[in-house]
Amino acid sequence: MFEEEDDYKTCLGCNTTLSEPYIRCGVCMTPTTLLCLHCFAQGFENDSHYSNHDYEIIKTDFALFEDHWTAAEESDLLKAVSDCGLGNWADIAAQISSKSPEECERHYTHCYINHPATPLPAFPEPEFQPKPLPIVFKLSDDPPRPLESSALCIEMAGYMAARSEFTSEHDNFVELDLRNITLEENEEDILEEQLKLAALQVYQSCLMERHRRKRIVRSYGLINYKKLSVHERRFEKTLRRYMDPLRAVMRLVPPSDFDKYLEGFNYKEELKREVEHLQEFRENGLTQLRHMKVYNHLKLRRELERSKRHMLSDILDHIQDETACQSWLQKQAALSNGVKYFPVTHPSVPRKSAPPLDIVGLPGFEKLNEEEKELCSSVRLVPEAYNEFKSILVAECKKVGSLKLAQARALIKIDVNKTRRLYDFLLSQGVIRKDSI
Template identity: 45%
Template structure:
């Protein structure tokens, strides 16, 4: 709950006047974004406010200073005193609307004049925790994440219990489960039991040490650590990975300082190498260094383009049309043209034959049918179905044309042509003793004069 805002604004979602209770976003601002309950139920958003932001409910129907006065009435009462002045209780009561003149006067005297305990209870002093630059330090107890946090992202940490699912050396208690010291007569057996308890105590200390390291180094939220490491460059990631085994030998702050020092050392080495390169090339001014960097980047781009051209040549060796386009591209490049046309391959690589051994119906195919199905990439069951459809249409009409076959099944037209030619060649169907030359090659010119 929170007190009412003095300068209440209309709802940005529906432009209606905000009536308590309403919702105020605690992420956006200033100014704070306040929306009505109806817009909140419809998950209203704009360019800045999002529906998953944290929020608070603004409602003043609760007591603050007096059990018979609500927070809303207290605010109206204080505003009325500021407008009308002390002693003018009649006008103050008119502005409050829910209290009489006598009630306003008694409330003021009881709460603000004769109250010896003070208006508000004293709150405990808050202490601020300093956060280090690289790793956010955890408190002594692991934090309780929100309900939406996945347990798998919390290193086995259970938010409801504030503890881990499985402890380090989780079965250490089994070794001391049946040890009793009451009525022990043999000294040797008693010493063995004491030694077992000492070993168990050391194992508990190691367990607590590991849990303390997980908390102090912020290793509970694995997703957060991964998101932080995404911002590191390659050198920082390698340094962080190589230093992880030494984290237990020093404090978290000392580990962070060591990592930052090594990163700074690596940056200095890069800068020294850069300056040494300038000196080897006879550069003694920063102006010449800038010009050298520009020319160096230009040379690197040129070498990269040559590498790309070589890859184009290797990819176009089996395509004569693409080779011709590539030679034209090189000629334009040597002439100084910057806008070069793309290389369009003129032929498509044939797909490898299909292995039919693992498909059902393979044993029903003869040698020619197996070769045809493998090259055309048709499985045996589909071949038998297409063959049955073609035979049924052939028996119905007495012949079967290629254009009719294309309407019977809906697959690639090239596969239909090869399948149709194979069935014609094997005398499974007939095209009525009419050739398909016109359909196979270019169409006849209809406007050619007839002799």
């Protein structure tokens, strides 16, 4: 049976709190006779109740609408909705304690609103009245209230707009210097009294500085940094590179004067850009304003044509290369026939050899003979480095008896072509010898 009476019931026989299942007499209705299973099994009787009366077994552990919702939970849900109001699912779930707010909302909406089953428990009109959904209040973003240690909080220097305070005030621990100061009417030590008054003056100046900083934050609109950024986007093309340096000196003038200064600065930059355009027009021979529109149109078209990729410059650089000229002509013929994509082999750019190195006066130059000087200049090798590499290769050749090119490259970590030139030169000079095997 589904019980709708009070939550706490006691047994008429032993006066203990009843727990399901328990027995309710079907005859004794006023007052209702409730018995625990033990008293019912003993055949409890009193002046109005007898053991041969009809009875009902009360329990609420069965499902009514859904398998995972028992009758007791259904009763608790309806009672919680009546107490807390429809929509306060967090408070409703707290009263049920076995279901989450999402489960309570889904079950109530599905079983009692969208798909109501018949019959449903009847609610007296004064006890249950549907209430509108609760109004969810959201904190305003103007002024913003960022979380501590968040990126926005760091940008605002820890300023809490709702409290008009900083998380760390200017000279944050100045109050510690005053905690033990006491002023008496008849101070004997005049010097100590003057020190105390000086400490109070320092504290007063600190308070004034704190007030000044907060006033700057409020007066110049630094509280809502995002809103200030949106306002400054008007000057993005002209004053963007000046905004950060100007922000450091804005406190020197009143806020209205600073805004007027920005507007004037922006107007000056726009005039400057317009003068530069006029100078460009004059340099290109334009003397009338009606010609400027045509000039701008032609300028855009020239830049667009210049951005297009073509091989004319490569052909001019390699006019003697017959293959490059043929490739360019084939591409032009394909483009004239309407072929948009034509595989073209780009001519290879010849590698320019580096000019000889001027080694006169460099360290180790006087130790070289004429052939060695010519080698260092053509290979672009510093004389001192040449002498060092030569001594390394000669010492290795004497140690092993011969020297291969691979061994020389392993000993000298420079360009392989320079190593080959140096190795061949030392072989030709007879300084080192190559293994005949």
